[in-house]
Amino acid sequence: MAEIEIEINGCKLTAKPNQTIIEVADAAQIYIPRFCYHKHLSIAANCRMCLVEVEKSPKTLPACATPVASGMKVFTQSAKTIEAQRAIMQFLLINHPLDCPICDQGGECELQDLAMGYGSSHSHYNECKRAVYDQDLGPLIATDMTRCIYCTRCVRFGEEVAGMREMGGTYRGEHTEIGTFVKHAIQSEVSGNIIDLCPVGALTSKPYRFTARPWELDQAPSISPHDCLGSNIYVHTRYGKVMRVIAKENQAINQTWLSDRDRFSYTGLYHPDRLEEPIAKIDGNWQPVDWQQAFELAAQGLRETIAEYGADKLGALASPNATLEEFYLLQKIMRGLDSPHIDHRLRETDVQDQVTMPLFPGLNMSLAELATCDVIVLIGSHLQKEQPLVALRVRQAALQGATIVVINPVDYAFNFKVALKKIVAPHVLLEALTEINISSILTNKKSCILLGALSLHHPHASHIRNFAQTLARSTGASIGYMTDGANTAGGWLAGAIPHRQAGGTAIHHQGLSAYEQLTKPRQAYILLNVEPELDCAHAKHAVAAFTQAKFVLALSLYRHPILQTCAQVILPIAAFTETSGTYVNVTGEWQSFTGVAEAFRASRPAWKILRVLGNFLNVPGFDYEHSDNVKQEVKEKVEQAHFSVAHPDSSNPHSKQQERPPIVLSRIGEIPIYATDSLVRHAEPLQNIQDKMEGDIASARLNTKTANQLQLRDGDKARIKQGHAEVVLPVKIDDRIASDAVWIAGGIAPTAELGDLMGAIEMMKI
Ligand code: SF4
Numbered sequence: 001m002a003e004i005e006i007e008i009n010g011c012k013l014t015a016k017p018n019q020t021i022i023e024v025a026d027a028a029q030i031y032i033p034r035f036c037y038h039k040h041l042s043i044a045a046n047c048r049m050c051l052v053e054v055e056k057s058p059k060t061l062p063a064c065a066t067p068v069a070s071g072m073k074v075f076t077q078s079a080k081t082i083e084a085q086r087a088i089m090q091f092l093l094i095n096h097p098l099d100c101p102i103c104d105q106g107g108e109c110e111l112q113d114l115a116m117g118y119g120s121s122h123s124h125y126n127e128c129k130r131a132v133y134d135q136d137l138g139p140l141i142a143t144d145m146t147r148c149i150y151c152t153r154c155v156r157f158g159e160e161v162a163g164m165r166e167m168g169g170t171y172r173g174e175h176t177e178i179g180t181f182v183k184h185a186i187q188s189e190v191s192g193n194i195i196d197l198c199p200v201g202a203l204t205s206k207p208y209r210f211t212a213r214p215w216e217l218d219q220a221p222s223i224s225p226h227d228c229l230g231s232n233i234y235v236h237t238r239y240g241k242v243m244r245v246i247a248k249e250n251q252a253i254n255q256t257w258l259s260d261r262d263r264f265s266y267t268g269l270y271h272p273d274r275l276e277e278p279i280a281k282i283d284g285n286w287q288p289v290d291w292q293q294a295f296e297l298a299a300q301g302l303r304e305t306i307a308e309y310g311a312d313k314l315g316a317l318a319s320p321n322a323t324l325e326e327f328y329l330l331q332k333i334m335r336g337l338d339s340p341h342i343d344h345r346l347r348e349t350d351v352q353d354q355v356t357m358p359l360f361p362g363l364n365m366s367l368a369e370l371a372t373c374d375v376i377v378l379i380g381s382h383l384q385k386e387q388p389l390v391a392l393r394v395r396q397a398a399l400q401g402a403t404i405v406v407i408n409p410v411d412y413a414f415n416f417k418v419a420l421k422k423i424v425a426p427h428v429l430l431e432a433l434t435e436i437n438i439s440s441i442l443t444n445k446k447s448c449i450l451l452g453a454l455s456l457h458h459p460h461a462s463h464i465r466n467f468a469q470t471l472a473r474s475t476g477a478s479i480g481y482m483t484d485g486a487n488t489a490g491g492w493l494a495g496a497i498p499h500r501q502a503g504g505t506a507i508h509h510q511g512l513s514a515y516e517q518l519t520k521p522r523q524a525y526i527l528l529n530v531e532p533e534l535d536c537a538h539a540k541h542a543v544a545a546f547t548q549a550k551f552v553l554a555l556s557l558y559r560h561p562i563l564q565t566c567a568q569v570i571l572p573i574a575a576f577t578e579t580s581g582t583y584v585n586v587t588g589e590w591q592s593f594t595g596v597a598e599a600f601r602a603s604r605p606a607w608k609i610l611r612v613l614g615n616f617l618n619v620p621g622f623d624y625e626h627s628d629n630v631k632q633e634v635k636e637k638v639e640q641a642h643f644s645v646a647h648p649d650s651s652n653p654h655s656k657q658q659e660r661p662p663i664v665l666s667r668i669g670e671i672p673i674y675a676t677d678s679l680v681r682h683a684e685p686l687q688n689i690q691d692k693m694e695g696d697i698a699s700a701r702l703n704t705k706t707a708n709q710l711q712l713r714d715g716d717k718a719r720i721k722q723g724h725a726e727v728v729l730p731v732k733i734d735d736r737i738a739s740d741a742v743w744i745a746g747g748i749a750p751t752a753e754l755g756d757l758m759g760a761i762e763m764m765k766i
């Protein structure tokens with residue numbers, strides 16, 4: 001479309017014909033005050049704060065709702081404009097309590113700022129002000145609804161972006177109230193965005209409330225460490241302590257949004273369980289030790305075990321949230337000690353196709369492209385909870401008419417419209433994939449197959465991947481892997497996998513995968529931010545493997561009872577806000593960050609701990625001065641490596657589905673949204689909202705048909721057996737669950753005695 005010319009305050013500007021005045025002004029950095037306008041929401045034009053004078057228009061016009069026209073002349077500073085904006089300000093303040101001194105938004109309030117700029121120094125309004133009762137929106141969002149100016153940003157966000165219509169307006173005129181229709185805690189996993197959107201102090205952050213004033217805070221950019229997106233954030237600190245986290249705009253990644261997990265996980269940083277200093281088990285008792293002694297004990301323990309059993313008996317497991325630098329140094333230590341057994345795919349059990357995988361499992365398209373797909377096939381994914389902001393992109397695609405197909409073990413209520421779904425138990429997922437004719441839906445369209453956590457953690461994940469790859473090859477669709485943690489891509493690139501070095505160079509003598517390291521226990525382990533029974537695919541094997549080992553060195557954020565049972569030395573590591581490093585996200589974006597807060601007590605950045613450990617173990621090449629040096633080394637290896645994907649060998653017995661005993665009842669071991677990693681598990685507000693969102697996650701959920709077959713009723717107690725492991729859980733009837741399957745969460749203490757996240761189980765009433 002041909003561009004047109006307009007003038008704002010005498011400046012000649014070019015614009016597209018469908019743009020509004022405010023868009024053109026924003027692009028030219030000409031400020032127009034606003035409350036209801038937001039670039040990612042629909043136009044409401046209800047606050048009128050953006051009124052501007054336009055030549056030949058008898059009245060001032062709302063800049064947010066007025067499209068530009070060729071030759072249009074706009075005046076944002078004229079007397080007529082200022083008079084209109086001042087009048088609007090008076091109206092807006094009629095019922096506003098003007099309680100800035102006790103308002104948490106004070107100092108960063110759009111209303112306060114504009115009242116200073118456009119308000120009157122005295123009020124003409126002498127009547128009683130209206131007051132509105134507050135609402136309890138749950139543990140994340142505090143309300144002071146008397147301050148609301150009805151901009152409806154929060155309402156539109158829920159309807160248009162989050163896809164959950166939770167906030168709305170009731171009553172009319174002066175009696176209008178904004179709130180939840182049915183009084184309940186906000187359920188959306190991206191609810192915290194309405195705190196950022198609210199231009200006044202009506203919606204504020206409950207965990208942050210009254211803890212600091214904005215002018216006391218230092219702001220520093222960082223990257224969120226919880227999902228494969230790597231959302232951009234600002235961390236606000238006071239005196240070196242993290243006070244809150246807010247969204248940092250990055251249109252290619254998180255736009256202006258943030259998931260609640262990314263926004264509120266900082267509340268776990270100063271949990272009482274946080275490990276304050278290195279500790280070592282000396283004569284059977286845990287004792288604090290200084291760093292020198294800790295390194296000596298760690299190096300001695302590892303050396304002695306290797307001397308006695310050989311390097312092949314040493315294994316290393318790292319959290320998928322470790323940084324690229326931490327992964328690289330850990331694998332360098334392991335390979336320097338002659339052990340190939342390193343992995344970060346803690347919850348994956350079937351990786352037999354690993355040599356055929358790409359350089360790293362990613363989305364293979366940009367997020368913007370995902371939002372414009374015609375067809376998206378979700379296989380084994382509770383996308384909204386796994387990757388909340390990716391789900392918003394899928395929702396964008398669905399709103400533009402994309403066909404969304406879902407094959408899942410639970411009929412999840414997504415925030416997008418699903419055109420076709422198949423709900424089947426995990427043990428028949430593969431058969432179900434071949435039964436529905438997905439290829440006819442995908443052909444000749446811009447399409448994507450997304451494999452979620454329930455696929456990647458599946459006992460036949462390699463076959464699901466193989467199916468998806470074959471389908472993609474025959475239809476031209478793209479495959480996206482929705483991987484665990486913040487840095488699975490970084491783990492692959494840095495060589496924290498048993499079959500490839502940094503950069504993807506294949507290793508002749510492959511090591512054991514994370515799962516194999518549990519089923520074929522080693523005599524010594526290095527654990528990097530791993531809570532064994534909560535982070536590993538098979539909780540029982542993990543605890544057994546680490547407990548029988550002669551020596552376990554753990555690098556941990558927290559004191560953890562199982563670690564204290566099985567480890568000999570535990571070193572306190574810095575959290576993501578206290579260290580520097582790099583995360584590589586699912587689109588392959590390398591995002592580096594620096595420490596923005598003081599390290600907690602005696603904790604140290606894990607990359608520095610590994611660097612010193614490498615020196616204590618006399619592994620050459622550990623003289624890095626900065627994490628950037630490590631990153632640079634990985635980057636060079638990635639650029640220089642001659643990576644090629646091995647093609648599946650159909651004669652290889654591993655590429656065929658192995659014989660397995662028939663399963664009659666299988667576990668759906670989903671990791672709840674706020675159980676994914678140790679930081680999130682220690683964030684109290686997130687734990688509290690999880691209960692309100694999901695009910696009791698320590699329950700065994702099954703549908704009515706399966707419950708009847710097992711003679712179980714809602715509220716019964718049932719014994720769940722998985723191999724030699726068993727737990728007792730309350731029964732909950734949930735007809736969203738596929739038949740012949742039971743939803744039993746992983747990553748939580750009450751189910752940590754069980755085995756595989758997706759294994760066969762038995763269940764009986766007690
Ligand atoms: S609560 Fe805030 S965001 Fe919602 S309508 Fe009121 S002022 Fe706007």
Ligand code: FES
Nearest residue numbers: 034045048050064
């Ligand atoms: S910002 Fe234009 S009417 Fe509210």
